[in-house]
Structure formats: structure tokens, C-alpha cells
Amino acid sequence: MLSTVTYEIKDSYIGVIKLNRPEAANSFSLQLLADFNQVLDQLENEDLRAIVITAEGEKAFCAGADLKERATMSQDEVVETVGKIGKLVSRVESLEVPTIAAINGAAFGGGLELTLACDIRIASGNAKMGLTETSLAIIPGAGGTQRLARLIGLAKAKYYILTAKRFDSLEGKEIGLIEEVVPLDELEHKGLEIAKQIASNGPIGVKMAKQALDHGFDHDIKTGLKIEKKCYLKTIPTEDRLEALSAFKEKRKPNFKGQ
Structure with missing residues (x-):
């Protein structure tokens, strides 16, 4: 039984992955990374047509790395852990079927990087996001510098990454990062609606x-x-x-x- 990530199949062809550490802002602990990879192992062998990735709770999609856990790591362990996050994000990106990130709250650092690997991003009205790593004296290390620029353009990506600017879902839509903004209580339904529309096609x-x-x-x-x-x-x-x-x-x- 996975403790930090849940997975279920809806309407036969739609997989729903949920990060399940709401007490820790659904941050990337080593256990969550292992559980997420185990879910991917499972769904890669199933006949799916679309995947929705979201999270439990009303405040956070994923706050990025678990900084409490990271504070106990050596420099080498930090590098290794960032590599694990990067590999997970790239694995999501390489999935054959379309992925929809349903951002239900805060998505910072690695959390936003995970959504950048998805094909479509929607968000709740209360969501806040940003690649804020430079404010922690590091840089986005799980693909953020590369994927954000490809999605919104080089100039905008530089602006948001170099300033470590936090922004809401409406601003995210304005810059072309978010496709739709809906109330929180409608977010999962909207994600499934888009997934069903995709799944109805060949x-x-x-x-x-x-x-x-x-x-x-x-x-x-x-x-x-x-x-x-x-x-x-x-x-x-x-x-x-x-x-x-x-x-x-x-x-x-x-x-x-x-x-």
C-alpha cells in the first residue's frame, strides 16, 4: 500500500494520480518519489488514454523539495535527490498518453517543474506558483530552466526565474502557462472532463x-x-x-x- 501517492482508474481509460502528503504541502520526500515511480511502473502497463495528476488537500499541489528532509542531507545526497526529482519529472514527460496537471494549490520549485512536464495545465483560483529557487541561492534543477522557456518564451522565463517571482493562476493563464482556471471544488471534475475529451479520440x-x-x-x-x-x-x-x-x-x- 503506497503511503504518499494514490492512484486509481476512472472511466476505464483515465488514470488519476494524487500526491498525498497534505500535512507537508505534498512536498517531494524520498518516500513520495519512490511511491510515484511505483505508480508509473504500474500505469505504464495499463491501457490508458489520459492521466490526471493532482494532489490531496486544498492548499498545496506540491511545494517542491521537502526542505526539512533536505536540511539533514550532505551535499552529495542533495545532488542525488535533485537528480531523482529530475528523473521522475522526465519520466512523466515521456509518457505516451497525454497528461493533465490539475494544480489545486501552491506549486513551487519542483512542484511547478512537475506540471511543466505535463501536456496540459489547469489550476484552481487559489493556486500560487513559481520557480523560486534563486531565492534559496540555487536554480531550478529538475528541468525548470529548460521547460519553462519552451512553454512561455525565453524572455518571460528569465523574468520569472531570475526574480523568483510568485504568481497566481490568473497570471499563469495570461502568460500561457495555464490553460484554464476554475474554482477549487470544480478542479478535479474539470481535469476529468478534459481527460474524457482526449480519451474519446482515437x-x-x-x-x-x-x-x-x-x-x-x-x-x-x-x-x-x-x-x-x-x-x-x-x-x-x-x-x-x-x-x-x-x-x-x-x-x-x-x-x-x-x-
Whole structure:
């Protein structure tokens, strides 16, 4: 039984991961990192079409590293732990199926870095966030300097990281980091609603679209188009593509099987 992360499947194809250390602002302890990786081990072998990542409680999504635990570590142990956070974040980013971060409260440092690895971010109206590491005399070390710049642009990323500025979810939406802001009591429902919308589409098409976007983004347009074509060709021989055509012709909802 996992103690710091919960996981359940809803509506057959949607996985919901919840950080479960509300008493410690859902911060990244070594135990939480181990539990989260165990959840990923499980869901990677399941037939999912979307994943929602959120947290228990009404105050914090994830406050980043567990600073009380970190204060007991040597320099080498700190470096090792930051590496573990970075590997977890990268593992979330590399998942084949789309991920939705439902930010229910404070998301600072590594907590915000986790959301940057997700495909879509939504937040509650009470959420506060920021990459505040420079105020602690360090830098974002789990991908924050790289992913934030790719999401909101280099100039804005420099502004927020170098000032260690904290901002709310509405400002997050203004800068293009957050897609939707909803009341806290509607957040999980909204996350599931988006997940269901994704899950209703052709699973192989969705995976290939995500792959084309992720792999093509950092290349020039010519290379990106080649990557897109390669991903597109993988959708042609599928049963789902033929099912979509039949459903359109018969004026009914398609029944995709991910084949």
C-alpha cells in the first residue's frame, strides 16, 4: 500500500494520480518519489488514454523539495535527490498518453517543474506558483530552466526565474502557462472532463500527435514535417482509422479500440 501517492482508474481509460502528503504541502520526500515511480511502473502497463495528476488537500499541489528532509542531507545526497526529482519529472514527460496537471494549490520549485512536464495545465483560483529557487541561492534543477522557456518564451522565463517571482493562476493563464482556471471544488471534475475529451479520440492518433509535437518542436520546420509524416503514417493501417470513417458515414459515435 503506497503511503504518499494514490492512484486509481476512472472511466476505464483515465488514470488519476494524487500526491498525498497534505500535512507537508505534498512536498517531494524520498518516500513520495519512490511511491510515484511505483505508480508509473504500474500505469505504464495499463491501457490508458489520459492521466490526471493532482494532489490531496486544498492548499498545496506540491511545494517542491521537502526542505526539512533536505536540511539533514550532505551535499552529495542533495545532488542525488535533485537528480531523482529530475528523473521522475522526465519520466512523466515521456509518457505516451497525454497528461493533465490539475494544480489545486501552491506549486513551487519542483512542484511547478512537475506540471511543466505535463501536456496540459489547469489550476484552481487559489493556486500560487513559481520557480523560486534563486531565492534559496540555487536554480531550478529538475528541468525548470529548460521547460519553462519552451512553454512561455525565453524572455518571460528569465523574468520569472531570475526574480523568483510568485504568481497566481490568473497570471499563469495570461502568460500561457495555464490553460484554464476554475474554482477549487470544480478542479478535479474539470481535469476529468478534459481527460474524457482526449480519451474519446482515437488513442493511436492521440499518441502520435503528442509524439509529433514533442519530437518536432525543437527542430527546424523541414525536420519537424518529416517527424509529423512518420507519425501520421503509423495511423494509416489502424482499425481505428477505418472505424472513424465508418462512424462518420453511419452518423454515429466511433468505438475506438486503440488498434
